Amino acid sequence: MSAEADTVSATAEAExxxxxxxxxxxxxSQARRLMLAPWLCTIGFFLLWEVxxxxxxxxSYVLPAPSxxxxxxxxxxxxxxxxxxxxxxxxxxxxxxxxxxxxxxGLALGASRFVHAGLYPLLVxxxxxxxxxxxxxxxxxxxxxxxxxxxxxFMISFFPxxxxxxxxxxxxxxxxxxxxxxxxxxxxxxxxxxxxxxSLPYFFGSxxxxxxxxxxxxxxxxxxxxxxxxxxxxxxxxxxxxxxLLFAALIALAVLGIMIYAVMAWLERRMxxxxxxxxxxx
Amino acid sequence: MAKGKVSRLNAFVALKDVTHAYGSGDGFPxxxxxxxxxxxxxxxxxxxxxxCGKSTLMKLATxxxxxxxxxxxxxxxxxxxxxxxxxxxFQNPTLLPWRTTLENxxxxxxxxxxxxxxxxxxxxxxxxxxxxxxxxVGLKGQGGKYPWELSGGMQQRASLCRALxxxxxxxxxxxxxxxxxxxxxxxxxxxxxxxxxxxxMTVVLVTHDLxxxxxxxxxxxxxxxxxxxxxxxxxVDFPRPRDLEVTYTKAFIDIVHELRGHIADAxxxx
Numbered sequence: 063m064s065a066e067a068d069t070v071s072a073t074a075e076a077e078x079x080x081x082x083x084x085x086x087x088x089x090x091s092q093a094r095r096l097m098l099a100p101w102l103c104t105i106g107f108f109l110l111w112e113v114x115x116x117x118x119x120x121x122s123y124v125l126p127a128p129s130x131x132x133x134x135x136x137x138x139x140x141x142x143x144x145x146x147x148x149x150x151x152x153x154x155x156x157x158x159x160x161x162x163x164x165x166x167x168g169l170a171l172g173a174s175r176f177v178h179a180g181l182y183p184l185l186v187x188x189x190x191x192x193x194x195x196x197x198x199x200x201x202x203x204x205x206x207x208x209x210x211x212x213x214x215x216f217m218i219s220f221f222p223x224x225x226x227x228x229x230x231x232x233x234x235x236x237x238x239x240x241x242x243x244x245x246x247x248x249x250x251x252x253x254x255x256x257x258x259x260x261s262l263p264y265f266f267g268s269x270x271x272x273x274x275x276x277x278x279x280x281x282x283x284x285x286x287x288x289x290x291x292x293x294x295x296x297x298x299x300x301x302x303x304x305x306x307l308l309f310a311a312l313i314a315l316a317v318l319g320i321m322i323y324a325v326m327a328w329l330e331r332r333m334x335x336x337x338x339x340x341x342x343x344x
Numbered sequence: 345m346a347k348g349k350v351s352r353l354n355a356f357v358a359l360k361d362v363t364h365a366y367g368s369g370d371g372f373p374x375x376x377x378x379x380x381x382x383x384x385x386x387x388x389x390x391x392x393x394x395x396c397g398k399s400t401l402m403k404l405a406t407x408x409x410x411x412x413x414x415x416x417x418x419x420x421x422x423x424x425x426x427x428x429x430x431x432x433x434f435q436n437p438t439l440l441p442w443r444t445t446l447e448n449x450x451x452x453x454x455x456x457x458x459x460x461x462x463x464x465x466x467x468x469x470x471x472x473x474x475x476x477x478x479x480x481v482g483l484k485g486q487g488g489k490y491p492w493e494l495s496g497g498m499q500q501r502a503s504l505c506r507a508l509x510x511x512x513x514x515x516x517x518x519x520x521x522x523x524x525x526x527x528x529x530x531x532x533x534x535x536x537x538x539x540x541x542x543x544x545m546t547v548v549l550v551t552h553d554l555x556x557x558x559x560x561x562x563x564x565x566x567x568x569x570x571x572x573x574x575x576x577x578x579x580v581d582f583p584r585p586r587d588l589e590v591t592y593t594k595a596f597i598d599i600v601h602e603l604r605g606h607i608a609d610a611x612x613x614x
Contacts, residue, residue: 100570237438246428246509247455255454259442336442336490 066092127305129311132304141295148290151317152208152280156215157273161217163274164223164267171224172231172261173253189221194282201287211283211291218279219272226268230261243321263337266330281315292318351353355381355417356546357388357405357514357591362414362569364400374400376571378414382563384513385544389557391603392567393611396549399571402516405548406430413567419513428456429513433524437499439491445502446487451512458509463511477505481535497528501535508539517549519554530588554603559591566606576606 110127114120115127122130135142171178193214200210234256241281242252284293292311358381365373375397382388390398403409406486406552407426416423417461418430439448453459453470463470478487481501483494492500500520507515511531515538521529539559540547551557552592558580580599591598 091371132378235436236436237434237436239410239433240403240406241432241452241506242455243437244426244428244430244432245452245456251455255451256440259440263474264440334442336492 086125089270115286123303123305126309130306131309134174134304134310135313138307138310142292145292145295146314146318148278149277149280149284149315151209152284153215153273153277153290153322154282156212157219158278159216160220160223160272161269164220164268165227167187167220168224168227169231169253169258169264170259171228172257177211178228185221185224188217193218193279195232197283197286200283206246206287206289208290209290210287211280211293214283215276215279218282219276222268222271222275223265226264227261230264234260253317263330263334266326266333270323270326270330273326274319277319277322303331346401354383355550356384356386356419357382357536358415358417359401359404360415360417362411362596363415364397364403364404364411366400366409367419371570373456373571374411375404378567378573380565380574380577382546382548384466384546386559387547387549387562389541389549389551389561390563390567391554391557391607392572393569394552395549395570396567396610397570397572398567399518401567402518402548402550405514423599429512429516431510432514432515432516432518433500433507433520435519437491437496437503437504439499440571441490441492444488444490445462445478445483445494446471446474446503447495448491449477449487449505449509451562452506458512474505477509479506480539482531497524497532500524500532502556504536505538505600506530506544511543511545513545513549515545517547520549522552529556534588537584537586538558553601554607555591555596558599558603559586560586564603565566566603566610568610575610576603578603 112128115125120127124136167181171181196217197210197214199212204210208284231253235251238256239252242255246254281293281296282290284291285297287292288294292315296308296311299305299311360379362378363373363376367372378397378401380388389431390525392398400409404411405418405423405427407418407423410423418427440446442450443451450470452465453463459470462591475484475487478484481504482496483501483505486494486502491502494502496544500523504520520536521532524532533556540560546558549557549560561580564578564580565574566578567573568575578599582596
């Protein structure tokens, strides 16, 4: 009787273990699929592109097939690498300027209602100006070279930083402010102890947007007013009707863009782990 | 009349004929002709219908707002700036998520003198003090956890500790147990009862819960509907320390019932 009960319970245990193992395997295979998803989608995209060009016999002057672009990348690997580094350098310089300026202005906007009311319309107006229209002015002032690229990258990317830092400061819980003010905290105390840490997730979130914008800015300026950089390489390739090289440069831009975005996303996770507790996107 | 005068003489918190309205100009007042006085070391509770200006009372008593008319004295001096001797806790624990529980406790010490200038040198003794306080409210060894790793009741305990760490003479509690389940709430009643018994600070508890007010307070003020003023004052003289059993006695239920009547009247006239 009891031996029978033991076998029954042993079978039940084995079944439960099997169910648990199956669930663990399912989770592991889902994790593998998630890891593979970006590669599968990217490879699929280029395969479709290749098939489309071959089936319809599209001329490589109109839309080069990925295989043509790969040939061009191999043929021009040194200029592509050299100009990519130049662009990366311009972008980083402009981006660092944007961080410093954006932080200071964002803190000022968040701390003072007067500054906010006064400057906000001006900022929105400035942000609405297409920066490509500003490049000729920069060329008149500074000539062709690295400065227009850095400044364009800076101008196009500081706005999201300002807005996000100011928002972080503006959303301090009133109760926390009351607790500290009742203790005699000065405005600066509240800013440093509560406001600034609170706005950090917003700040790092904005960096992901800002870095890609900075990148667009430096390429625009290089296209119009530089002797170096991917933008300049594209301008020359398009003048030569070297369409495969033009596309190779575009793909180099995309790869670089993904890389700097990934760096910013990593930085965000590192710095603001406390703000990322949601299981929503998991 | 004479009795009122005596109690005002040694009052720790006194509001006299206070009227206050938010915003500019002549908005509808939140409190009007509000007078009350609370003795030093007394545990006072303020009850009333929603929106009767109880939170305004807290802001006035701490110097976060200044009245349109009337005078406010705290610790014998008129309130002309944030009072600095007060600790506050709210329904929402409002702990900072990027600080551990212990670091949250130390926050007031980073603001208020003389601790502010001593904190760096004597950090060890302040940390020990914070840990003692955590142990006292049943959070022993939890200081290293982040607030979001604690349950709602534990967060509220930590919030109480933050309000007490700088040893304030005046503790203001704005519905601190409102969001907790009934059992946790009663546990925290006992925590705050014991803290008051040990430290004898003056407490002002704003609450909707008449049983809570009756169990904890020495003196209960009933406020009218907006604009708020005091419509009744009730002394609760159950001997201390009080046990939770007292809440099931006839005398206790009678007081709750009586308060219930005042609030019902206040709501009707609104």
